[in-house]
Amino acid sequence: MNTVLPRIISGVVACAAGLALWEIVEIKGTMLVASFSLSTIAAACCMLAVVMGIAGCLATNYFWEAVLPVLGRFLKRLSAPWQQLNHWSGSLLLSFSLIVYFVIMLNLLPDQPLPEGNDQAAFLTQARDVQEAGGPSVLLQQLFAGEYTEANQHPLYVAILSYLPDYEAGKRLSAMLGLAALLLFAFGIARRYGNLVGGLTGLLLAVNAAWCRLTGQVVCEALLLLIVAGLWLVLLRVSAEGTSETRPRFLWIGIGLLLGLAWLTKGTALLLLLGVLCWRLSYAVDWPRCLPARFKVETTESETPLGRLSWKQALLSLSLVVGSFIVISAPLLVRNARVYGSPTFNANSYLLFEDEFTEPHALIEERGSLGNAVRRYWQTHSLSQMIKREVKGLAWQVFIFLRSLGPFPFHEGRLFFGVLLLPFLLTGLLTESGPARRLYLIWLVLFWLAFAWYLPIAAGERFLMPLLLPTFAFIGLGLARAGQLLKPLPAESGE
Secondary structure, rough: OOOHHHHOOOHHHHHHHHHHHHHHHHHHHHHHHHHOHHHHHHHHOOOOHHHHHHHHHOOOHHHHHHHHEEEEEHHHHOOOOOOOOHHHHHHHHHHHHHHHHHHHHHHHHHHOOOOOOOHHHHHHHHHHHHHHOOOHHHHHHHHHOOOOOOOOOOOOOOOOHOOOHHHHHHHHHHHHHHHHHHHHHHHHHHHHHHHHHHHHHHHHOEHHHHHHHOOOOOOHHHHHHHHHHHHHHHHHHHOOOOOOOOOHHHHHHHHHHHHHHHHHHHHOHHHHHHHHHHHHHHOOOOOHHHHHHHOOOOOOOOOOOOOOOHHHHHHHHHHHHHHHHHHHHHHHHHHHHHOOOOOOOOOOHHHOOOOOOHHHHHHHHHHHHHHHHHHHHHHHOOHHHHHHHHHHHHHHHHHHHHHHOEEOOOOOHHHHHHHHHHHHHHHHHHHHHOOHHHHHHHHHHHHHHHHHHHHOOOOHHHHHHHHHHHHHHHHHHHHHHHHHHHHOOOEEEEE
């Protein structure tokens, strides 16, 4: 029996928990012992995870040969084919989630931070400038002509906000966009997995603190979430019917258009595009031939292998995605190429090669080209410093990700809600056997790696917001699956 993989996983868990423990001790110091707090509990949990991870690495083959068959049977039950589960409680949860979100936003909107020296102020300033210049139609002309030079806030949300560049109206606009995203995503998930999963997903989103706070501010995240909701639902249609057949061309064109709209809203959407490209190409790779024999998982003859694509199929679908992405985002691509010399330019790209925040436009003037900024950073930093920056950032990204799953009105205590939801996320990932699971994991890795490096400049839940939608969809699926295993619900209908 192959015990290499579980030992590697145990080692990874021990290392991750050890890094987290190191950060907690470095920040809190003797306060961990002097006064009992949430940090003390977190440190104790990390210590327990380190011990269990080390024990898993050093355990004998006899131990793993006894544990792995039991674990395999349990995982087989979790990964059994999912049937749509429509139950009256799901419809109730769907309705209740909308009411909860509405009530929370009524109480939250008056308490949002004022637009003073933050992103809200920047968006409002840009929107007023666009309105005074003649509105979105003039903005479009300025982009193609290279006259609009703002390289931080992307233009789509600015163009929409220019119709009502007022703080109170902007907050209401964001709240309506957030409600639209919640409606679209919850009902889309209900159609895919059944109304029970859709209701659970909707309720988790409606009470989520990060969702409620960011969809109540004059920032682009609410619009981005609406676009990502549509994107994920379209991608689920791809995965609903497998990957080995050529999909209708309009589906891939729609994916490219939505990715283009997302990038016109926020620069981090390039990570979504990169994830889709890697995801599609991963089905053209013959993984069994690439993996060493010791890492291969033993399978029975009755098990069906994952669908594979030819390179021609993969490249054809990706050419449609990239082509439609270029068409819809052409105004910004042309502006960036004409003004800054790079189609995908963003002012914040310079901050990737700094150790602390500096005004991006000042950096552009000081460093010149992005290549100069890269060379300067490489010359002034050692490889060990770069590795330390990334590893430390990864530990913080896991913390931020788990905290972002917590409900309103909690603050740091949201981390423990995230830890409680983590097993259901894993259960949902095991239940979803289609390609959507692979895409989500690719996105997760890309976002964690990118924003781990960005940690010295800025950190926060807003960077991981595009992951929030599929994360709660998988958690909702995991909760429904756990309920089925504990006490099966009678389904009213299914397919």
